[in-house]
Amino acid sequence: MKKCVLGVALCFFLVAVAYAEPPRDNCGCGWGSMAFKGKEGLIYQVLAATTNGSFGNQTFGITSGTAECEKPKSFSSNEELNKFVADNLDNLAKDIARGEGESLETLAELMGVPEAQRPVFYATLQTHFTQIFPSENITHVDVIENIARVTQS
Structure with a gap:
């Protein structure tokens, strides 16, 4: 009997503690x-x-x-975009420098840039190439963050 009462008391105590916690x-x-x-x-x-x-x-x-x-403030959470940029970093750098190319088109598609705005998007990236790729040893995450920074300003 004492064990039963002790068990019920313990249950009430646990419930009370759970409800006493702030929402x-x-x-x-x-x-x-x-x-x-x-x-x-x-x-x-x-x-x-x-x-x-x-x-x-x-x-x-x-x-x-x-x-x-x-x-989300950055595109870095998009796994497909991260993988694409990581796998195509060199080609993407070349295409951004030229302002055109297949990898640049794929980047725009993955970032959800509307078709009508893509020429301006390509030109913006080309103009800010040195901000997007400030050094040879840049990571794909840095490139994505730099692209986001350049296109949002």
Whole structure:
């Protein structure tokens, strides 16, 4: 009997400790997080997460920087872009220096540059070649960050 009472008391203690912890904002961004902002408790977190997941608005929000989501500041998180630049660094440097070429076209496509804006994109990269490739020993990550910096200014 004492073990049973001790077990129940332990369960109550663990539950009390769990609820005494300050609320966490673990639902991310999106419509659900916006609708239930400032509400505390597990039920509101479940509702926010369900709303965010049901409508797929987190993906759109992160991509566009809306719904209280932060848009990524750099292209470095794009695995396909990282792999392409790493594998084609020399060819990409040559094409950027010329302002044209297959690897430059692929880069623009991977970065989501609209077709109509590509000539300006190519010219911008060519003009800022020395900022994108400041030395021979540059890494692909640095190249991507330099391209992002040059094209966003």
